[in-house]
Amino acid sequence: MTKIEGKIVFGIDIGGTSVKCGIFSREGELLYKDEIPTRTQEAGRFILEDISRHIAELSEKNSIEKADVLGIGYGVPGPVQEDGVVNGCVNLGWGKIDVAEQSRKLNGGIASAAGNDANVAALGEFWRGAGRGAKSMLMITVGTGLGCGVIVNGRVVFGAHGAGGELGHIPLVSGLTEPCNCGKTGCLEQAASATGIIRAAQRKLKESDEPSVLRGKDDFMAKDVVDAARNGDALADEVLNYSCRYLAQGLAVAAGVVDPEMYVIGGGVSKAGDFYLDKIRSAYRELAFYASRDAKIVQAALGNDAGMYGAARLVLGSMEA
Amino acid sequence: MTKIEGKIVFGIDIGGTSVKCGIFSREGELLYKDEIPTRTQEAGRFILEDISRHIAELSEKNSIEKADVLGIGYGVPGPVQEDGVVNGCVNLGWGKIDVAEQSRKLNGGIASAAGNDANVAALGEFWRGAGRGAKSMLMITVGTGLGCGVIVNGRVVFGAHGAGGELGHIPLVSGLTEPCNCGKTGCLEQAASATGIIRAAQRKLKESDEPSVLRGKDDFMAKDVVDAARNGDALADEVLNYSCRYLAQGLAVAAGVVDPEMYVIGGGVSKAGDFYLDKIRSAYRELAFYASRDAKIVQAALGNDAGMYGAARLVLGSMEA
Numbered sequence: 001m002t003k004i005e006g007k008i009v010f011g012i013d014i015g016g017t018s019v020k021c022g023i024f025s026r027e028g029e030l031l032y033k034d035e036i037p038t039r040t041q042e043a044g045r046f047i048l049e050d051i052s053r054h055i056a057e058l059s060e061k062n063s064i065e066k067a068d069v070l071g072i073g074y075g076v077p078g079p080v081q082e083d084g085v086v087n088g089c090v091n092l093g094w095g096k097i098d099v100a101e102q103s104r105k106l107n108g109g110i111a112s113a114a115g116n117d118a119n120v121a122a123l124g125e126f127w128r129g130a131g132r133g134a135k136s137m138l139m140i141t142v143g144t145g146l147g148c149g150v151i152v153n154g155r156v157v158f159g160a161h162g163a164g165g166e167l168g169h170i171p172l173v174s175g176l177t178e179p180c181n182c183g184k185t186g187c188l189e190q191a192a193s194a195t196g197i198i199r200a201a202q203r204k205l206k207e208s209d210e211p212s213v214l215r216g217k218d219d220f221m222a223k224d225v226v227d228a229a230r231n232g233d234a235l236a237d238e239v240l241n242y243s244c245r246y247l248a249q250g251l252a253v254a255a256g257v258v259d260p261e262m263y264v265i266g267g268g269v270s271k272a273g274d275f276y277l278d279k280i281r282s283a284y285r286e287l288a289f290y291a292s293r294d295a296k297i298v299q300a301a302l303g304n305d306a307g308m309y310g311a312a313r314l315v316l317g318s319m320e321a
Numbered sequence: 322m323t324k325i326e327g328k329i330v331f332g333i334d335i336g337g338t339s340v341k342c343g344i345f346s347r348e349g350e351l352l353y354k355d356e357i358p359t360r361t362q363e364a365g366r367f368i369l370e371d372i373s374r375h376i377a378e379l380s381e382k383n384s385i386e387k388a389d390v391l392g393i394g395y396g397v398p399g400p401v402q403e404d405g406v407v408n409g410c411v412n413l414g415w416g417k418i419d420v421a422e423q424s425r426k427l428n429g430g431i432a433s434a435a436g437n438d439a440n441v442a443a444l445g446e447f448w449r450g451a452g453r454g455a456k457s458m459l460m461i462t463v464g465t466g467l468g469c470g471v472i473v474n475g476r477v478v479f480g481a482h483g484a485g486g487e488l489g490h491i492p493l494v495s496g497l498t499e500p501c502n503c504g505k506t507g508c509l510e511q512a513a514s515a516t517g518i519i520r521a522a523q524r525k526l527k528e529s530d531e532p533s534v535l536r537g538k539d540d541f542m543a544k545d546v547v548d549a550a551r552n553g554d555a556l557a558d559e560v561l562n563y564s565c566r567y568l569a570q571g572l573a574v575a576a577g578v579v580d581p582e583m584y585v586i587g588g589g590v591s592k593a594g595d596f597y598l599d600k601i602r603s604a605y606r607e608l609a610f611y612a613s614r615d616a617k618i619v620q621a622a623l624g625n626d627a628g629m630y631g632a633a634r635l636v637l638g639s640m641e642a
Contacts (some may be wrong), residue, residue: 041515079612087612136481138578150578151477160457163612170577171570171608174495182611188577249492256491256576257459257471258508259480287492289503291400291408293485 004031004062010209011124011312012051013117015039016091017197019051022308023058026070027318028091028128032062033308044093045123071111071315073122074099075307079162087162113315117307119165123317124309127265127303136260139300142222142267145181146189146196149310152258153319160276167250168193190209191246194222194269201225202238210235219223226272241279248283255292266300273299323385324471329472329601332445332633333372334438336361337412340372343629344379347391349639351626353383358372365414373427392432392636394422396441396628400483405435408483440477440486443470445630445639446585450622457581460621461488461568463543463588465504467510467517470631473579487495489514512567515543522546522560531556545592560598569604573635573637577612579638594620607627 004023008031014022030138036054039046039198055072058064076099078089084100103112115123122139123133132138137152141147146168150157157164168189169182176201180187187238190196198220212235213228214220215311228236232312251263263284268277288295325344329352330507337359344353357375360367368575376393399410405421409614425434434446443452443460452458456475460469467489471478478485489510490503499520501508511517519541526536533556534549535541549557572584584605590597602618609616623630 003403148577152473152579155474157473157579159613160582160616161418161580161612163580163610164578166580166612168577168578169610170574172493172574176622184608184610189478200500253493253574254578255493256486256487256489257485257575258473258478259482259484259487261481287505289484289490289505291482291487292480295481 004064007070008073009312011310012057012286013307014047014077014092016040016077019047019306021054021311022305023062024309024312028309028313030305030309031056031162034306038092039081040091040093042087043095047092048099048102048106052103055107066108066110066236066261069110069112070179071101071102072107072121072182073310073312073313073315074103074112074114074312075300076114077109077117080114080116080158081159081162084112086114111315115156115158115311115314116149116162117166118147119149119158120310120314121153121266121306122310123156123167123313124306125266125304126151127313128309129306130264130289130298131262132189134261135196136288137262138251138258138260139264139266140250140256142192142194142265142269144195144245146193147151147267150254150258150260152260156314157258167254170253171254172249175247177319185227188250192243192250194267195243197222197225197239197243197269200242203235203236204239207236212236222269226269226276230272230275240276244279245283248280249287250282251280251297252287252289255288255295259292260295262296262298264298264300264308270272270298270299298303325385328389328391329385330391330633330637331376331393332629332631333393333400334628334632335368335413336438337361337398339370339423341625341629342372342375342379343633344383345630345633349630349634352631353379354626359413361412361414364416365410365451367425368413369420369427373424385493387429387431390431392434393424393428394441394632394634395424395433395435395635396438396632397435398438398541401435401437401479402483403479403499405433407435425437425617429615432636436477436479436632437470437483437486438637440470440479441631441635442468442587442627443472443585443621443631444477444634445627446587446621447472448634449630450627451496451619452583453584455582457579458585459572459575459579460587461571462621463513463515463568463586463590465514465516467514468588471575471579471581472543481529488575491571491574493570493574494567509567509571512564513571515588518543518546518560518564518590521563522557525556525560529556530632533557535626543590544639547590547597551593551596561597565600566599566604569601570608572605573608573610574614576609580613581616583617583619585619585621587627591620
């Protein structure tokens with residue numbers, strides 16, 4: 001490792017199995033990154049201590065003085081208030097915990113901030129990724145669930161109850177009977193997440209005997225549905241159109257609330273690129289209010305690093321405010 | 322008229338038939354109000370001149386010195402950018418016009434700002450009405466159309482294309498064939514506006530021969546539907562439930578984007594009070610994401626004055642920024 005010069009920020013993205021740790025320059029250059037395991041035992045009580053120890057080790061190895069650390073930002077997979085208090089986080093075993101305050105205690109008073117993982121991923125893309133230069137943006141991460149972050153006037157919309165950018169759980173999808181993880185039925189993520197794509201394909205295979213390359217496969221992923229659709233499989237294409245139309249409706253609905261300059265789509269499924277995005281784009285143009293119709297819909301640029309970027313940006317932003 | 326002392330702000334709400342003019346203290350007390358007609362002739366070219374002349378007259382009558390006028394704020398019934406440029410306004414005959422700039426020219430350089438009428442009404446309720454003390458708020462005005470304004474971190478969300486808070490035109494309503502004014506079909510205002518309530522009642526009367534006090538009436542208003550429902554008319558109650566459920570879905574969807582602290586419902590229909598609001602509240606609780614479920618839904622407090630209040634607040638805010 002080479003010596004890291006000048007002022008730096010730590011961007012920490014806490015996931016259910018590993019913690020991604022990034023060292024950033026103040027301007028947002030990723031200077032170094034690695035991962036440590038997430039110890040979720042005993043209600044996740046070791047997680048912040050492990051991170052603190054790792055930060056101390058990284059600082060020593062890289063000759064980073066405490067005075068050079070501008071702050072530590074965290075992305076957390078649960079609802080987080082603007083002041084850095086997490087309102088419970090099932091994946092980590094956490095109850096209510098003030099992550100910013102704990103971090104300051106564990107790291108000798110270094111400025112700290114925390115945000116929801118989807119929100120900080122959006123902030124990361126806004127700062128140094130696909131949303132660079134925009135003033136407002138909405139990001140959707142299409143994965144197991146549907147992550148979302150909303151940026152207005154350059155700031156993450158945390159929401160009054162830590163639920164800003166919970167687009168995955170807006171009531172939109174009709175005709176479903178199975179409940180969403182949140183307890184309701186008809187949430188956008190039930191149709192638009194990767195899981196939603198798989199479930200829709202399974203339903204469609206069951207309901208008809210239309211031929212499809214997906215038929216008879218024991219387990220398939222959302223990527224298999226996308227690949228099949230791209231290769232001309234009519235059933236898979238229909239499933240993908242269904243999913244993309246709901247996602248587009250979600251964006252059109254968000255347009256009527258905050259009218260963002262652009263939309264950034266991330267997560268595994270978005271790697272299908274224009275084949276997938278064009279389906280969203282054409283449905284969005286049809287569904288959105290005319291003034292918002294030309295907003296760009298683009299692919300995310302930072303991949304799995306977006307959360308680290310945004311966590312770093314979050315603590316820089318909170319220092320400016 | 323008594324002499325008006327101290328620094329003041331003009332809050333001007335431009336409607337299609339009249340212009341409401343208010344004189345406010347810096348703290349938001351309405352000191353005086355009146356109206357002048359809106360001259361929409363010749364592409365609305367006289368409107369801002371008429372207002373300027375009226376401001377000069379009011380200032381003279383009330384011994385208001387130019388140095389005491391902090392600013393002039395305008396509410397305009399069309400899309401307005403954050404810099405005060407109006408992107409066309411059918412009701413006034415305007416094309417693209419920089420209202421803030423024109424106002425400064427006509428009024429000797431006095432600070433000026435303009436916003437969409439629904440957005441400034443929301444800002445008015447936020448400043449001095451039902452939203453007082455909140456940090457974020459969404460206001461819906463149930464009238465001929467469905468007006469909406471969104472406040473996040475104390476600021477109006479104008480949107481990248483002047484279309485922030487266009488909740489009336491989000492695609493939500495299924496089963497309609499007639500188009501909305503905006504050209505699409507299935508916009509929220511087609512079910513949730515006063516016009517939407519009337520149309521839904523007309524459809525229901527046509528489709529069934531269920532008895533109803535509305536049957537046989539040539540013309541009825543949304544208020545008649547509400548009154549009938551309140552008096553136990555089953556058909557009217559069903560229509561109102563339909564309308565309120567869609568409105569609640571609109572709020573639940575907005576919750577997933579900005580998660581506001583509260584919702585304020587204004588416009589003629591909202592005067593029905595809790596009988597109407599309780600239908601929205603119970604559907605909202607069912608449809609919203611759990612974290613946002615307890616957000617308050619309350620009646621607007623400022624009536625037709627909300628626009629003047631918000632226009633005044635807008636120019637004060639733009640001076641602080």
